[in-house]
Amino acid sequence: MGIFASHIGKAIGHPSTRVLTEINLKIEDGEFVALTGRSGSGKSTLLYILSSLDMPTEGKIEISDRDIQSMESEELHQFRNLKMGFVFQFHYLISELTSLQNVLLPTLKSKREEEKRPYAKFLLEQFGLKEKFHRYPRQLSGGEQQRVAIARALIMDPQYLFADEPTGSLDTVNSEVVMGIIRDVNKKNKTTVLMVTHDPDFANQAERQIRLKDGKLESGF
């Protein structure tokens, strides 16, 4: 179980530039792992490869004992829909939809909108957005937008939460709030969290830190 990566490498572009070399790691279920390193060290690339959004040039990824590369596209999308949540540096909320509709967007794929509606409200309330169900993203502050985005990532009760610099565009207060939520999710829901960050304080809040340097693992694997 968990996420298991062996001999991962990634090269991009023509002529090819090597981004990742010989990555071997294992992340157990329920772990809270921070991926750190300088910018350009390949930490985001590794996160996207481990989360199936990007494909490695070489090596093998297993998530919950399933070989990601050998899965059919439809199966992989299904898997992502049910098992994974994503939080990015930017909220990427759909500007035409209200907070509540944005949170419920993943449930439409598996036609569970009505079933999940109370949970969506519960999540938003928990994140202090009780009054903002029907606000559009442009009517929310940056911190509120990011909290809606986290609620959206959690609506399907995913087994894995992938976060790429989730506090990257937030001020200190909002960053603390968001980090608190992520820690809570890991503790209470036993969700496996893999978070990319370059902030040492936030990295320290994780159970384990994996450090990347020039596309190679430096420590923590």
Added chain:
Amino acid sequence: MIFLAIRYLLERKRQTLLTLLGVFFGTMAYVSVSGFFLGFQKFMVEQLVNNAAQIHIQARQDYLETHQLDESFFPHLFKHVFWVTPPSGVLGYIEIQNPQSWYERLRADPRVEAFSPLMMAPALFTLSKISVSANLIGCNPVQQAKVTSITDYMVEGKFSDIATGGNRLILGDELMKRLGAGINQTVLVSVGTNVAVPFKVIGRFLTGNRGADLQAYGAINDVQLVNRTPNVVNEIGVRLKDYTQAAAIASNWSKIAPERTESWDQLNANIFSVFRIQTTLRFAMIMTVLIVAGFGMYNVLSMTVNQKRQDIAILHSMGYDTFDIVMLFFSQGLIIGICGSFFGLIAGYFFCLYLQTIPFTSLTQSNPGGHLHISLSLSIYIQAALLGNFSVSIASVLPARSAGKLTPIEIIRTGG
């Protein structure tokens, strides 16, 4: 995904409206222009079918060819005959050879609704010092009324009255004017070198077609007498139960009798070539409008795909696959196509109803309103809806496919 597609459309109200208008005007133009042309064509065909006989059986007149008589005169040498003055002239008959056999054939044929034997002759009409040459048609008024719609065009008098007494005439409006004649006046009618015979004018008809109005109708036996050809018939007009079969029946008959048989559509082949040009023009015009609408759709949707790259990325990360993304954008095209063509059809229909009230042709008995003839046939509306949706669908497929091909990682890494 439809619900998100609708949100996208509503968010860009002005662009959506403009694209919608493109499809709207395209389908509306198709409906009204097709209605106009098809209505006109139908009107023309009705005129052709009803005003004259649908099949004309005429005495055949061929021209004598140079070597046609060689064998008769020089049976042994006929391949080597050279004429100093080649034989020339008209070959054939000025009358239908065996009208009785035709009558029997026509009576027995279930496809024939009615027929009317005619004696037609070019005649000179004289009133005091004015002479006008025109076609004199001798007919049995009861039979003729069944074959053509001449009775509808009567302005004065009754068509059937030509047979109630001797030497009575009904003149076309144009002929009446040229002669300066009036009802109950007597005109002299002469054919060829024969002595002129007085006829009494008892009626007037007006078809609106000047050629047809320069004719006169009389009873068939009167005309035969004026022409000094008693019992001779040189044309039989036939009306069929189904006029669309006319060409086939006419060519069939031409094989079994020496007479020339021609159907209404063979006689008016030039009009049908005009119809074909109209049809081509109509499609070219409408396709232009719809292609422009298609380009508009393509443009708007391509822009949307570009603006919504982040949305596409996030939808991918949520587990929406390529098909879902393609449908998200393609359905926007479909919605615009369906709404635009729906409103276009309705507007086109009402525009057609309005066109019908516009005065157009001269007022005649057969066209009492004198309005534009507009077709409201269902097939026009089906075609318009299909064309409208087709052009927009084609235009939406390409941007939708390019949206489907976007991979989330490209978008997220470049920050949108």
